[in-house]
Amino acid sequence: MNDANGYLLEVEGVRKAFPGVLALDDMHINLRYGEVLALVGENGAGKSTLMKLLSGIYVPDAGSFRLQGQPFTPENPKHALESGISIIHQEFNLMPHLTVAQNIYIGREPRRGLVLSDRELNRRAAELVDRLGLPLDIRATVSDLTVANQQMVEIAKALSYDARVLIMDEPTAALNDAEVRTLHGLIRRFIREDTGVIYISHRMDELKAIAGRITVIRDGRYVGTLDTAKTGMREVITLMVGRTLTSDARPVDVRDGRETVLDVDGLSTKELLRDVSFTLGKGEILGFAGLMGAGRTEVARALVGADKASGGTIRVHGRQVRIHTPAEAAELGIGYLSEDRKQLGLLLEHDVSENITLPSLRERFSRWGLVDRLMARRAAKEVADRLTIKTPSIRQTTKFLSGGNQQKVVIAKWLVKDCDILIFDEPTRGIDVGAKEEIYALLNSLAQQGKAIIMISSELPEVLRMSHRIVVMTEGRVSGILSADEATQESVMHLATLRPNENPEDAAELGLLDLHSTEPKAV
Amino acid sequence: MTSLLSRAEGATDRATWIAAARNRLQQLLAFASLIVIFTFFSFANSAFPTYSNVINILFSTVVIGTLALGTTFVIITGGIDLSIGTGMALCAVMSGVFIVDAGLPVIIGVPLAILFGGLIGLVNGLNVAVLKLPPFIATLAMMLVAQGLALVISNSTPIYFTDNPGYIKISTGELIPALNIPNAVLVLVAAAVIAGFLLSKTLLGRYTYSIGSNEAATALSGIDVRRWKIVIYTLAGLFTGLAGVMISARLGSAQPATGMGYELQAIAAVVIGGTSLAGGKGSIIGTVIGALIISVLNNGLQIMSIPQEWQNVILGLVILVAVYADMVRKKEA
Numbered sequence: 001m002n003d004a005n006g007y008l009l010e011v012e013g014v015r016k017a018f019p020g021v022l023a024l025d026d027m028h029i030n031l032r033y034g035e036v037l038a039l040v041g042e043n044g045a046g047k048s049t050l051m052k053l054l055s056g057i058y059v060p061d062a063g064s065f066r067l068q069g070q071p072f073t074p075e076n077p078k079h080a081l082e083s084g085i086s087i088i089h090q091e092f093n094l095m096p097h098l099t100v101a102q103n104i105y106i107g108r109e110p111r112r113g114l115v116l117s118d119r120e121l122n123r124r125a126a127e128l129v130d131r132l133g134l135p136l137d138i139r140a141t142v143s144d145l146t147v148a149n150q151q152m153v154e155i156a157k158a159l160s161y162d163a164r165v166l167i168m169d170e171p172t173a174a175l176n177d178a179e180v181r182t183l184h185g186l187i188r189r190f191i192r193e194d195t196g197v198i199y200i201s202h203r204m205d206e207l208k209a210i211a212g213r214i215t216v217i218r219d220g221r222y223v224g225t226l227d228t229a230k231t232g233m234r235e236v237i238t239l240m241v242g243r244t245l246t247s248d249a250r251p252v253d254v255r256d257g258r259e260t261v262l263d264v265d266g267l268s269t270k271e272l273l274r275d276v277s278f279t280l281g282k283g284e285i286l287g288f289a290g291l292m293g294a295g296r297t298e299v300a301r302a303l304v305g306a307d308k309a310s311g312g313t314i315r316v317h318g319r320q321v322r323i324h325t326p327a328e329a330a331e332l333g334i335g336y337l338s339e340d341r342k343q344l345g346l347l348l349e350h351d352v353s354e355n356i357t358l359p360s361l362r363e364r365f366s367r368w369g370l371v372d373r374l375m376a377r378r379a380a381k382e383v384a385d386r387l388t389i390k391t392p393s394i395r396q397t398t399k400f401l402s403g404g405n406q407q408k409v410v411i412a413k414w415l416v417k418d419c420d421i422l423i424f425d426e427p428t429r430g431i432d433v434g435a436k437e438e439i440y441a442l443l444n445s446l447a448q449q450g451k452a453i454i455m456i457s458s459e460l461p462e463v464l465r466m467s468h469r470i471v472v473m474t475e476g477r478v479s480g481i482l483s484a485d486e487a488t489q490e491s492v493m494h495l496a497t498l499r500p501n502e503n504p505e506d507a508a509e510l511g512l513l514d515l516h517s518t519e520p521k522a523v
Numbered sequence: 524m525t526s527l528l529s530r531a532e533g534a535t536d537r538a539t540w541i542a543a544a545r546n547r548l549q550q551l552l553a554f555a556s557l558i559v560i561f562t563f564f565s566f567a568n569s570a571f572p573t574y575s576n577v578i579n580i581l582f583s584t585v586v587i588g589t590l591a592l593g594t595t596f597v598i599i600t601g602g603i604d605l606s607i608g609t610g611m612a613l614c615a616v617m618s619g620v621f622i623v624d625a626g627l628p629v630i631i632g633v634p635l636a637i638l639f640g641g642l643i644g645l646v647n648g649l650n651v652a653v654l655k656l657p658p659f660i661a662t663l664a665m666m667l668v669a670q671g672l673a674l675v676i677s678n679s680t681p682i683y684f685t686d687n688p689g690y691i692k693i694s695t696g697e698l699i700p701a702l703n704i705p706n707a708v709l710v711l712v713a714a715a716v717i718a719g720f721l722l723s724k725t726l727l728g729r730y731t732y733s734i735g736s737n738e739a740a741t742a743l744s745g746i747d748v749r750r751w752k753i754v755i756y757t758l759a760g761l762f763t764g765l766a767g768v769m770i771s772a773r774l775g776s777a778q779p780a781t782g783m784g785y786e787l788q789a790i791a792a793v794v795i796g797g798t799s800l801a802g803g804k805g806s807i808i809g810t811v812i813g814a815l816i817i818s819v820l821n822n823g824l825q826i827m828s829i830p831q832e833w834q835n836v837i838l839g840l841v842i843l844v845a846v847y848a849d850m851v852r853k854k855e856a
């Protein structure tokens with residue numbers, strides 16, 4: 001079955017241009033039989049574009065593909081699937097109103113004559129989910145699932161097509177480390193001598209764990225392919241960003257006696273939160289750590305009025321306030337950057353500058369209800385440059401930006417808004433290592449300008465290197481607040497697992513039992 | 524791992540349960556409001572809750588109901604069809620052309636008129652799916668075209684079916700004499716059963732929800748979204764054709780100048796029935812209840828001799844309340 005040159009999938013000299021952007025130029029990729037090949041590159045390097053070419057959504061301007069040695073010209077997603085190429089795209093690709101089972105088998109519904117057989121559908125789905133060992137209720141409506149479980153549905157769906165080539169575009173962006181390991185287990189089981197996987201991720205530590213080789217691309221061009229076993233992650237990153245990154249991995253400007261700008265006392269919700277209390281100082285970066293489901297995002301949502309609080313008081317600059325909606329929170333100078341940016345953060349059909357200036361149009365860019373477009377665009381441009389958003393112009397329609405660059409647009413919105421208190425929920429998810437450093441630097445400089453910052457993150461190394469103090473949560477409660485000096489991986493983990501049914505496996509979930517890499521996690 | 528898994532399972536179990544309860548509640552609430560309105564009128568006027576008046580109500584639901592059934596599919600895909608009202612008038616005229624002018628037998632003329640509706644829907648579908656025109660625009664244009672054509676073809680004069688008693692029987696005849704139920708009501712019931720079957724039991728229905736829920740994802744799953752959209756608009760057109768037959772059979776004539784405004788009543792019925800204009804959710808049973816609520820209101824208010832103008836005001840308020848209640852429910856669930 002292995003033909004002469006021994007490649008399962010080959011990409012040869014592929015080029016794709018969009019108006020104003022050369023997304024791919026003379027791209028080469030060789031996927032061997034039985035291997036997991038990682039594909040890395042900065043935001044906007046062209047990774048997702050390549051996947052869309054492979055699934056027949058776009059047509060290449062030049063170049064060709066070979067599948068098992070045969071020329072392969074994907075015509076549409078269906079053709080690609082039938083040819084044995086199954087892709088998990090970066091964008092959210094489920095039907096939220098349908099059930100898990102209906103989503104997995106969409107397009108392949110079992111039926112008797114005209115009539116759909118939902119019983120057979122559920123049986124197959126249950127069997128699949130069981131075989132994969134995924135904790136999914138196949139009858140649940142997808143919109144009721146957590147983001148992580150929705151991602152699991154996408155994975156189950158991709159694996160359900162007996163594919164030969166499985167391509168995953170940032171499958172782990174919404175997963176915690178335990179779930180990542182589940183996924184990696186599935187990938188290992190999928191790999192046989194006649195299959196292969198292309199794995200796209202910005203989480204460098206994962207690549208060592210799963211990939212045999214790493215192909216690096218930069219600005220739409222092929223840079224090189226490295227053997228994972230023989231290569232340090234730093235080398236990969238240097239190739240990827242074209243420069244060496246230095247990192248000062250400790251929080252800056254840690255000190256006591258800050259003026260308190262936010263004082264939360266006894267915050268509770270009906271569902272999860274119990275008596276959450278903390279203070280936030282001017283110029284402080286307060287990290288929130290905890291396991292998935294510990295309630296970090298819920299604190300942010302209850303704080304800005306996105307969810308209803310059932311008890312507790314909130315003081316902003318010493319004044320007690322009641323916040324019912326995120327708009328009221330913004331009015332008080334509290335900005336919340338939600339974790340679920342794929343769905344909630346952007347007006348995809350509008351241009352980048354409109355998105356960036358939307359929350360601050362009224363205060364900053366209008367007079368008597370008339371919008372000063374020029375001023376708005378100038379401000380948008382300035383922030384876009386500061387965040388190195390990769391786009392031909394700030395007038396570009398936002399949906400044409402790469403996934404990571406769309407996330408930067410969401411961050412830019414809140415920078416322009418000029419809030420005193422900024423809550424960042426997973427600010428670096430889906431963002432490449434180079435840009436992560438830029439975001440860290442940005443958070444530090446915002447803090448130095450006197451902004452108070454809450455940073456919620458599932459990547460513990462990131463929390464440790466940024467936070468002046470760390471609030472650790474367990475099951476809806478604050479289990480401890482650590483100063484930068486006290487905070488280590490061990491001390492945070494200890495607090496995060498303080499609860500009746502203690503479980504060592506959860507340590508991995510925090511990214512503590514480093515499964516693979518010998519390199520430091522945060523680069 | 525075990526504790527992790529069981530935690531996740533607990534969460535999804537609860538989610539399923541909540542979702543199922545929410546769906547049931549939604550249909551229950553629509554049905555409950557129908558009962559409440561009905562009971563209210565029964566107390567207000569004793570002429571209201573009689574057998575013959577109930578049949579009357581059902582009879583007057585037929586046209587709006589038929590239109591609403593077809594347009595439910597379109598609305599679940601996240602689209603809209605504004606051409607069903609005047610399209611219905613055009614189909615009624617075509618029915619007259621086939622049966623009265625061309626002298627075709629009823630048994631051939633009626634299917635032709637319905638197919639003509641399918642043709643209108645097909646054009647809508649092509650405009651939306653192939654030319655990628657926004658459904659609102661494509662069907663707004665078709666609304667005007669259909670209105671104009673109905674007038675042109677009929678020379679702006681009604682076509683009477685006086686010499687075709689068989690045609691009129693389609694609506695007012697009684698297939699089962701003992702029941703005293705006009706055929707039109709039976710036709711509506713049959714149409715609703717067919718629509719319900721298509722929406723809940725077939726690929727067509729599954730993809731209708733799927734497209735409305737996430738069109739891009741549906742396409743990526745290897746489904747020919749274009750083709751299915753064309754099919755769905757064509758289906759709505761067939762129901763338009765059927766409504767054209769039903770209204771002209773009932774009136775005994777094809778009235779080319781009518782039709783405008785029926786589309787909004789049909790859309791109102793769909794929306795009151797809990798179908799979301801944003802797409803992805805809705806049901807035939809909801810639409811049927813929505814259409815019944817509208818005709819119960821019209822009938823009851825009429826019996827209480829409330830003027831037509833006020834009936835419209837009240838209908839408008841009912842739409843607001845119905846949709847608002849639906850949203851509140853969703854937020855709380």
Ligand SMILES: Nc1ncnc2c1ncn2[C@@H]1O[C@H](COP(=O)(O)OP(=O)(O)OP(=O)(O)O)[C@@H](O)[C@H]1O
Pocket residue numbers: 018019021022023041042043044045046047048049050090390391400401402403404405430432
């Ligand atoms: N349909 C489109 N129209 C215009 N430009 C596009 C389009 N699709 C992608 N681009 C541009 O092509 C470039 C490559 O985008 P792509 O999505 O492939 O990046 P990526 O490597 O996947 O990045 P990320 O890591 O952020 O997901 C980007 O500059 C993007 O803005």
Ligand SMILES: [Mg+2]
Pocket residue numbers: 047048049090169402403404
């Ligand atoms: Mg991408």
